[in-house]
Amino acid sequence: MPKRIFLALALLAAIGLGVFWWLTIPQSIAAGSLPARQPDVANGQAMFNAGGCSSCHAVPDQPDRLKLGGGLAIPSPFGTFYAPNISPDPNDGIGQWSEADFVTAVVKGTSPSGAHYYPAFPYTSYQRAKIEDVRDLFAYLKTLAVVQGRVRDHEMPFPFNIRRSLGMWKLLFVDRKPFVADGAYSATWNRGAYLVNGFGHCAECHSPRNFLGAITTAQRFAGGPNPEGEGWVPNITQKGSLAEWSVKDIAYFLKTGELPEGDKASGLMGRVIRNTSQLSPQDQQAMAEYLKSLPPLEGPPRPKKKTEQDGK
Incomplete structure (x- = not known):
């Protein structure tokens, strides 16, 4: 009886390994x-x-x-x-x-x-x-x-x-x-949607992730912890900082890295601007139009900053 159980378990393990190998073929x-x-x-x-x-x-x-x-x-x-x-x-x-x-x-x-x-x-x-x-x-x-x-x-x-x-x-x-174009929107909007969601991969940084490291779909573009370590990546839906920006503001930011209030992008976003600044004005405009259309989404709560009192 123990031998039969062992053989059955070995067979199940072999089948399981075979299924895993088949499902994970690159x-x-x-x-x-x-x-x-x-x-x-x-x-x-x-x-x-x-x-x-x-x-x-x-x-x-x-x-x-x-x-x-x-x-x-x-x-x-x-x-x-x-x-x-x-x-x-x-x-x-x-x-x-x-x-x-x-x-x-x-x-x-x-x-x-x-x-x-x-x-x-x-x-x-x-x-x-x-x-x-x-x-x-x-x-x-x-x-x-x-x-x-x-x-x-x-x-x-x-x-x-x-x-x-x-x-x-x-x-x-x-x-x-x-990517499939949405006929309810303009060609410019669809070009922006294609660039932002495809090669632009904006959601990869501007979205929270689950415990397996995948984007939380329900909060796509809603910001979250910096995937490279310290800091917080902003919410770029209409619930976040872009809510007060115009399409023109966003396009200008993609071109120059300058925020409407006069500050300038630095760090990881500064590296991004080095690339988007090389795009044509038409593509900058298209990306801005799409980003401005993102519906408002509540992002994950930001951790509270530690105070001196907390550290004591």
């Missing part, structure tokens, strides 16, 4: 599914700026935002990520990647070796991007300077260092739905 895009086309490098540059690629992938502590050698440390509750080299270097960057490798990485979160990427790489937003725009971005990246240097591995404690488990995370939180 998805990819076959090269044959990408029809021949002439890339639009100028559009790729626009996607690069909208996506803020240099904010994470530029080599830290140097002024050239187009030196994409990576290395930036990105702290999180699950460990520390290090932004990879995405320059055209054939050994340390993406110089040997195929176009299908790049498209797969951006919209599926799967590496050329077939491993899941951590969602610190915001493919949860990039999945909304049009394949043509992703291909144009790849063409633009290939025009940039080669930067040598392999970035160190992520520092992830067990069990977060088991990449295969990210397949289950994706099943829960990656819906694989492309």
Whole structure:
């Protein structure tokens, strides 16, 4: 009898492992599914700026935002990520990647070796991007300077260092739905919605997250703890600071980093402005129009500041 029980448990374990392995297979895009086309490098540059690629992938502590050698440390509750080299270097960057490798990485979160990427790489937003725009971005990246240097591995404690488990995370939180324009709104609004929710990935910072690190859908854009550590990211719905801003104010902020009251963006948002400032006035206007339309949402409560009395 004990032997039968053991065999039954072993069989159930094998079945469970097989189901887990099947459910967590990394998805990819076959090269044959990408029809021949002439890339639009100028559009790729626009996607690069909208996506803020240099904010994470530029080599830290140097002024050239187009030196994409990576290395930036990105702290999180699950460990520390290090932004990879995405320059055209054939050994340390993406110089040997195929176009299908790049498209797969951006919209599926799967590496050329077939491993899941951590969602610190915001493919949860990039999945909304049009394949043509992703291909144009790849063409633009290939025009940039080669930067040598392999970035160190992520520092992830067990069990977060088991990449295969990210397949289950994706099943829960990656819906694989492309952006669909809303006919009830203007072309400008839809362009803004596409940029903000796709390459712009604004919700990735401006939303609270659950205990598994996924965006809390009901409070999307409603602000929350800084995902990189100390501080608080503001609520950008009409319940937050943007409620008093006009569309013109928001567009001007995306261009210059200047707030209506005269202050200037710094820190993480300052890095974002270095990218949005390079967008066309039309795209800045489109993003502003969409952001101004976000319905009011109550964000999570901010922690109380400690006083001297609290510290005693």
